[in-house]
Amino acid sequence: MVCRQQCKIHPIPFQWPDHILNEDGTIDHREYLCEEDKDPREEFIPSLLGILGSRGSIFTYTSYEEGILRSLADEFSEYRERLIVLLVRFKDLHKIISRYYYHPGFHGSFSLKSVLPAIVPEMSYERLAVQEGQLASLEYLRMIDPATPSHEKEKIKKDLLTYCGHDTLAMLKIRDRILKMKSSNFEFYFKSTRSTSRARASNSDGVG
Numbered sequence: 001m002v003c004r005q006q007c008k009i010h011p012i013p014f015q016w017p018d019h020i021l022n023e024d025g026t027i028d029h030r031e032y033l034c035e036e037d038k039d040p041r042e043e044f045i046p047s048l049l050g051i052l053g054s055r056g057s058i059f060t061y062t063s064y065e066e067g068i069l070r071s072l073a074d075e076f077s078e079y080r081e082r083l084i085v086l087l088v089r090f091k092d093l094h095k096i097i098s099r100y101y102y103h104p105g106f107h108g109s110f111s112l113k114s115v116l117p118a119i120v121p122e123m124s125y126e127r128l129a130v131q132e133g134q135l136a137s138l139e140y141l142r143m144i145d146p147a148t149p150s151h152e153k154e155k156i157k158k159d160l161l162t163y164c165g166h167d168t169l170a171m172l173k174i175r176d177r178i179l180k181m182k183s184s185n186f187e188f189y190f191k192s193t194r195s196t197s198r199a200r201a202s203n204s205d206g207v208g
Contacts, residue, residue, distance in 0.1 A: 010071045010075075011071070012041065014033065015032060015044075016047075017029070017030070017167065018051050018052070019165070029165060030051045031164065032044065032048070035157065037146070041072060045079050046079075049079065057090075057091050060091070060094075061167070061171055066092075069084070069087060070084075070087075097115060112170060113125050115174065119173075119177050120173045120177055129159040130159045131163070139160060143156040143160070
């Protein structure tokens with residue numbers, strides 16, 4: 001007889017970036033990346049809680065980050081309350097844009113990679129060595145592999161930090177650009193329903 005054990009597979013977050021928009025308009029950038037072959041969550045959680053603090057909106061793009069925090073709260077009971085309370089500060093830019101705004105440059109997609117160059121033309125993902133989460137996870141595994149040469153590890157580390165930081169800076173810039181358009185009565189593409197034709201920004205990457 002063969003017994004099948006059911007188990008849940010959760011992404012293991014190993015990295016977070018955070019761009020912080022201060023009240024005086026200045027922007028601070030903080031980041032974390034686990035560089036060792038160990039459970040990164042032991043450092044990921046307290047470092048994230050420390051940087052997010054207890055006030056301010058937290059902008060994300062899609063519900064991925066919420067899922068990560070809920071998973072961590074379930075598995076690390078000592079941090080559960082502090083993680084769950086962060087969720088009330090979350091503002092999902094993807095949900096806001098897909099419901100209220102459309103630009104022909106989206107080409108029918110509301111992914112961050114489609115939305116960003118349409119709203120913030122000076123930013124895109126085209127020149128990044130790492131351009132999406134799945135590749136980031138694979139590169140991370142290569143970085144912590146003892147067989148990977150040290151110079152290659154450093155390059156991967158730089159590429160991962162650049163990619164993840166680009167995500168959060170993109171969210172901050174998108175938020176700022178939309179607020180400026182709205183305050184200037186730019187209403188041509190604003191809509192009350194989705195057309196038929198992601199304060200501070202924070203996100204996390206993980207190995208699935």
